[in-house]
Amino acid sequence: MLRTDEILSTIEMLHAEHLDVRAVTLALNLDDCAAPSVDHLCRKLRSKIVSRASRLVEVCDRVGAKYGIPVINKRLAISPVCTLLAGHGHAAALHVAKTLDSAAAECRVDFVGGFSALVHKGITPADAVVMNSLPEVLSQTNQVCSSINVASRHAGINMDAIHQMGHVILRIAQATADRKGFGCAKLVVFANIPEDNPFMAGAYMGAGEPEAAVNIGVSGPGVIGSALKRRLGLEKNLTLGDLAEEIKITSFRVTRVGELIGREVAKELGVAFGIVDLSLAPTPTVGDSIGEILKTLGIAKIGAPGSTAAVAMLNDAVKKGGMFASSSVGGLSGAFIPVSEDAALAEAVSEGHLVLEKLEAMTSVCSVGLDMVAIPGDTPAETIAALIADEMAIGVINNKTTAVRVIPVPGANPGDRVDFGGLFGSTPVLDVRNPGASEAFVHFGGRIPAPLQSLGN
Amino acid sequence: MSDDHPGIVAAVTSAVESLGGNIDACSQTVLGGYFTLIMIVSLPEPIAPDQLAERVRRTESAGSAYQVMARRALASSGFSPQEPVDRFVITAFGKDQPGIVRRFSQYLAGRDINIVDLYGDRNRDEFVLIGQLEVPARWDIRMLQADLEQMGEELGFTVKLQHENVFVATNELRLTRAPHPPSRAGMRL
Numbered sequence: 001m002l003r004t005d006e007i008l009s010t011i012e013m014l015h016a017e018h019l020d021v022r023a024v025t026l027a028l029n030l031d032d033c034a035a036p037s038v039d040h041l042c043r044k045l046r047s048k049i050v051s052r053a054s055r056l057v058e059v060c061d062r063v064g065a066k067y068g069i070p071v072i073n074k075r076l077a078i079s080p081v082c083t084l085l086a087g088h089g090h091a092a093a094l095h096v097a098k099t100l101d102s103a104a105a106e107c108r109v110d111f112v113g114g115f116s117a118l119v120h121k122g123i124t125p126a127d128a129v130v131m132n133s134l135p136e137v138l139s140q141t142n143q144v145c146s147s148i149n150v151a152s153r154h155a156g157i158n159m160d161a162i163h164q165m166g167h168v169i170l171r172i173a174q175a176t177a178d179r180k181g182f183g184c185a186k187l188v189v190f191a192n193i194p195e196d197n198p199f200m201a202g203a204y205m206g207a208g209e210p211e212a213a214v215n216i217g218v219s220g221p222g223v224i225g226s227a228l229k230r231r232l233g234l235e236k237n238l239t240l241g242d243l244a245e246e247i248k249i250t251s252f253r254v255t256r257v258g259e260l261i262g263r264e265v266a267k268e269l270g271v272a273f274g275i276v277d278l279s280l281a282p283t284p285t286v287g288d289s290i291g292e293i294l295k296t297l298g299i300a301k302i303g304a305p306g307s308t309a310a311v312a313m314l315n316d317a318v319k320k321g322g323m324f325a326s327s328s329v330g331g332l333s334g335a336f337i338p339v340s341e342d343a344a345l346a347e348a349v350s351e352g353h354l355v356l357e358k359l360e361a362m363t364s365v366c367s368v369g370l371d372m373v374a375i376p377g378d379t380p381a382e383t384i385a386a387l388i389a390d391e392m393a394i395g396v397i398n399n400k401t402t403a404v405r406v407i408p409v410p411g412a413n414p415g416d417r418v419d420f421g422g423l424f425g426s427t428p429v430l431d432v433r434n435p436g437a438s439e440a441f442v443h444f445g446g447r448i449p450a451p452l453q454s455l456g457n
Numbered sequence: 458m459s460d461d462h463p464g465i466v467a468a469v470t471s472a473v474e475s476l477g478g479n480i481d482a483c484s485q486t487v488l489g490g491y492f493t494l495i496m497i498v499s500l501p502e503p504i505a506p507d508q509l510a511e512r513v514r515r516t517e518s519a520g521s522a523y524q525v526m527a528r529r530a531l532a533s534s535g536f537s538p539q540e541p542v543d544r545f546v547i548t549a550f551g552k553d554q555p556g557i558v559r560r561f562s563q564y565l566a567g568r569d570i571n572i573v574d575l576y577g578d579r580n581r582d583e584f585v586l587i588g589q590l591e592v593p594a595r596w597d598i599r600m601l602q603a604d605l606e607q608m609g610e611e612l613g614f615t616v617k618l619q620h621e622n623v624f625v626a627t628n629e630l631r632l633t634r635a636p637h638p639p640s641r642a643g644m645r646l
Binding site: 001002003004006009010011013014015065066067068069253256257259 | 546573574615617627
């Protein structure tokens with residue numbers, strides 16, 4: 001029999017602290033949709049997505065209701081389209097993207113990720129088609145998301161690909177200038193991209209995955225923040241060790257809920273259960289914020305010395321609780337610090353407490369990188385490429401996933417406020433210091449070799 | 458039943474022992490300072506229920522009075538649902554008023570939903586009700602939830618009906634339970 005105090009404590013988590021399941025992502029392999037004719041390819045694509053995913057939203061809603069836990073986002077992740085586009089050209093890429101967009105809308109999912117290419121060691125003609133089509137794809141579709149992997153622990157850092165992406169990102173921003181460069185919010189440039197990530201915009205289905213799988217993103221930072229505040233309200237003289245323990249316990253509970261829902265959704269859809277991603281993904285809602293947690297941990301101004309240590313402790317404690325809760329953990333599994341999507345981080349930027357360089361330092365100990373960072377629209381392509389290269393170096397050297405999702409806002413200057421709407425939030429434009437000063441470095445091109453696997457200091 | 462104090466279980470069990478009896482099962486609850494104990498005992502010699510109750514009553518310690526009732530144990534293990542059921546938890550929070558437990562329990566009884574455990578507590582003006590339920594699988598849970606939430610709204614209560622596995626998952630290390638088929642109802646899977 002369940003104990004009353006346990007029931008009451010779960011009820012408090014669910015209803016007072018708004019525990020939810022942040023994302024249920026159905027990953028689908030679409031390689032068997034390949035065809036020499038683009039029309040035929042797109043017909044197969046639409047047919048497969050609709051037949052496999054049309055019940056996703058209904059099943060998530062039903063399972064969520066049974067447990068009294070809402071599933072906020074329902075998404076699709078597909079095998080990378082660079083495989084499907086082998087032997088095809090630019091027009092085909094656009095046609096495929098629009099087919100994905102309409103199939104996603106038909107299934108009522110929020111986003112479809114996987115308009116992707118893996119170019120960490122080299123760029124195939126199909127990869128180039130994907131990369132060069134992004135300005136049109138991301139400006140002419142609503143739900144399609146893209147990820148490009150430009151670096152890995154084993155291959156090193158492909159500086160040619162990074163240089164190209166610097167230019168592509170500026171072209172996407174120009175193509176969506178009427179939406180303040182919003183197209184760039186649907187593109188993530190990765191080092192060590194995970195194959196089972198359920199979070200957008202970087203979700204795609206990797207080559208080692210099954211035909212279909214359900215991957216789960218757990219609840220956001222609000223639950224952890226509330227648990228910390230409650231503990232601090234009840235007890236005095238707590239140490240950081242005590243607070244880490246509280247985070248760990250809460251993460252355990254949150255992860256168990258994610259796995260419970262994920263396994264049942266997968267069973268009902270007749271597909272494999274993949275992983276629970278332990279990432280804490282903030283939303284612009286006040287309180288649902290990594291920045292708020294850092295403040296609760298005693299960092300009065302986010303970006304002040306101590307911020308990196310605080311986020312490292314949070315990230316580690318979340319992983320420890322989650323790893324004990326589930327044997328199927330994967331994806332990104334770290335605390336995200338997406339600036340525009342986290343009200344407290346955006347406020348810290350606007351007050352001048354948090355700058356690009358400190359954000360970069362924090363990403364060396366958490367997920368996932370320079371995320372939802374608005375920069376001036378006139379930032380040179382080579383400087384954007386160098387920003388990417390820095391972040392990729394953190395990932396490659398430290399054997400972790402890192403990523404860049406920057407938005408060069410056309411016509412905007414540092415300090416200007418931009419609003420991307422909804423879950424994407426709003427942020428001041430961050431200052432990029434020393435623009436143009438990395439040009440010669442980027443122009444060398446080639447590949448930064450893979451790092452040593454030993455002598456790891 | 459007795460006012461709660463140390464030594465009641467020792468006194469009652471010594472009466473059972475003096476008759477050469479063995480305790481097969483027991484369960485104790487304390488509510489509002491009142492102690493209640495229910496026991497199933499096996500005795501080597503037949504004894505009338507009234508005599509057994511009297512033997513237990515005689516063990517009372519000074520200053521307390523035991524209310525004791527004895528009856529023959531049921532041959533079966535009690536109510537067992539005849540159709541597939543699943544375990545849910547109902548929780549209701551709101552401003553206390555007479556009739557809350559009756560309203561909800563009448564609704565549940567009307568749908569053949571068995572209450573396997575019930576907890577209610579008033580703290581100043583606030584009342585909390587928690588019931589662990591066996592819900593026949595034939596019902597659409599979302600319809601039951603809609604009815605109960607509507608009833609709660611009329612009473613000024615926040616009412617939730619949720620599958621028990623969410624409470625197991627968030628509080629216990631063990632894995633969640635599978636639904637209970639009728640033949641194994643009541644067993645811990």
